[in-house]
Amino acid sequence: MSSFDESDAFESASLATRAMAARPTPYLDDLNPAQREAVEALEGPVLMLAGAGTGKTKALTTRMVHLLNTNTARPNEILAVTFTNKAAREMKMRVGRMMGEAVEGMPWLGTFHSICVKLLRRHAELVELKSNFTILDTDDQLRLLKQLVAAANIDDKRWPARMLAGIIDQWKNRAWTPDQVPAAEASAYDGKGVALYTQYQTRLRELNAVDFGDLLLHMETIFQTHDDVLEQYRRWFRYILVDEYQDTNVAQYLWLRLLAGGHRNICCVGDDDQSIYGWRGAEVGNILRFEKDFPGATVVRLEQNYRSTPHILAAASGVIAGNKDRLGKELWTQAEEGEKVRLIGHWDGDEEARWVGEEIEAMQRGTRGMQPMSLDHMAILVRASHQMRAFEDRFLTIGMPYRVIGGPRFYERMEIRDAMAYFRLVVSPADDLAFERVVNTPKRGLGDKAQQKIQVTARQNGVSLVEGAALLLEEKGLTGKGASELGKLLEGLRRWGRLVGDKDVSHVELAEMVLDESDYTEMWQLDKTPEAPGRLENLKELVKALEGFENLQGFLEHVSLIMDNESEEAGEKVSIMTLHAAKGLEFPAVFLPGWEDGLFPSQRSMDESGVKGLEEERRLAYVGITRAEEVCTISFAGNRRVYGQWQSQMPSRFIDELPEDHVEVLTPPGLYGGGYGAAGGGLGSIESRVAEANVYNSPGWKRMQARSQQRPMSQPQEARDMVIDAQAVSAHEMGERVFHQKFGYGAIIGIEGDKLEIDFEKAGVKKVVARFVTGADDIPF
DNA sequence: GATTTTTTGATTTTT
């Protein structure tokens, strides 16, 4: 680039940087001017607005390398926070690779949570905790809340533990301790919410436990109330880097602002257009406000995209342009033009899945002059996970290998949590939550009543549940099977506890012993459900994972924060995942099905959050399109089964927002004659297939066909029109007897906009788009 | 205390 740019970047570098400039910096040559500016502006606040596929991680890691290489900072002086372990791991790896062996790991590169755990263990006493506090998972949290609700004699129908957990979570995301919850919020929940929140926090303290939200909240409390501690860390963390800044919630934001408050050496990287986690507390406002929070900040825009073709970028830009309050970026690329974004409508969801399956097979073979493509390079991105089902069903029938990304994580599985609870109990017998979890797993004849007795005994004597249970047995408060089984369990726990740290028994052996002797393994061996073998397999894997740790305690400490799912069988597969799970990933070919109003954008988002919700959905669309490198295929269906009811669907409003010039509308093979019934439509009855065949030959259908052919679908606008208007509402009148593909015959009892309300003879009253209804006279039966 | 039946209600999810 021009010498002007370079001198400019040089001027913005600090004296310290300049002094060290003698050291070679070959890595800078790999960067484009914008990336380079973001890397070289080491001092003061920097906001790096990094669009999709613009080399954000590269810039971030190079910045760290530059800090180290110029001796501006030592590894332990850099605080670098990410949201996921995966991101942290990747960054560590890339910094390590660029620096060579010379640099030992970066101790403060990690997720918000893992860094806060480290800090909180040092200062636990400042918030009345012991440094060996446990971190609750969602299960423990719910169990605890359920108890509190029951104890407070509150109707658990009006206050389900889940809801309460959600509310408390939201409050913690906003950095509100119980006494800080604003009156307006508190009263909105009967006042009982705050009371329960207070009790919950008290109980956590008694248990020496924290939940995920507490990790941040406690550290923030400490920073706010102990200047000396805050000062110490301000001196310590001289340079702060934040990844995915648009995803930070208020608590994280305040935490960062406190730490960066002194030196203001904070570099935040993010993309306001990719903020899709508002529903779990992320505040786009944080990134929009950055320049106000840190006056004089250097703002760098990374806009050169290295991922997608111009058509794909243009389509994405066209959609995201519908949002207000953007910081504004214009992505560009040097890539060759490539294919336009493809748009296609289908009759229903099954048809859509069938078509995508065939298209994937075609791409795999290589068609239309395109190179054969590996299944690993194709992905289907859906809005909601229930959409995956249609694709899984279809792929199973045609034998297409696929993988679902996301879903329950390894450490969230029941059997893993049970096993972990056993380990926790062995290491710390006072872990009441762990005891509750496993006391009757496997079944030991200790039901609600027996457990209640244990609780009462423990509380009366002010001891842990394990001790309470022992006391209860001494008093002969239990009899029969329950008593003997409980005795066995307690005896086992004592025995295993003594073996913790034993030189002759490794922690791995101990773990196996615990699982066997507690009869937990046996429980699954006797289980005949199809999941049982998989669960046993998972338990084996858990034991294997233990080998990587020094001892059980070490394992337990780390595992609560590491929740990713590593295991991956070999073989080429198509990926299926939600749009959320796709953030940060890229694929040469991407399918975006289900672009229908109500599904995407999701009705619930729009109902609950109005324009804000719609804008977040739009960002989701943007994220989806920008995952594609070469081919992006958007599709929608005219009919879809929603909660078991067939509904006619309107194409997504986002389809209208796609710029026409960058979209090619495909015609589904089945829709205009041919291809139906013959190939693999296995599920429908013969009769319905005959009916289908007849419908497509009916005068009504032909009329529609003719009409849509007058207006060839060369524009996305018209693709949408085709569905909405193909058969005008005006063609029908009240009381008219009509035929619908899925519902059969019925009479029109109402007309609303482009929808007809029809009383079907078999299916009852439904609202359907006029297009999918034919005058009954047109059906030649 | 376990098993079967009925009811309910249904995004997105990391740590």
Place this chain on the structure above:
DNA sequence: TCAAAAAATC
């Protein structure tokens, strides 16, 4: 529709 949770029954 369909899975999970709650209620009812054994």
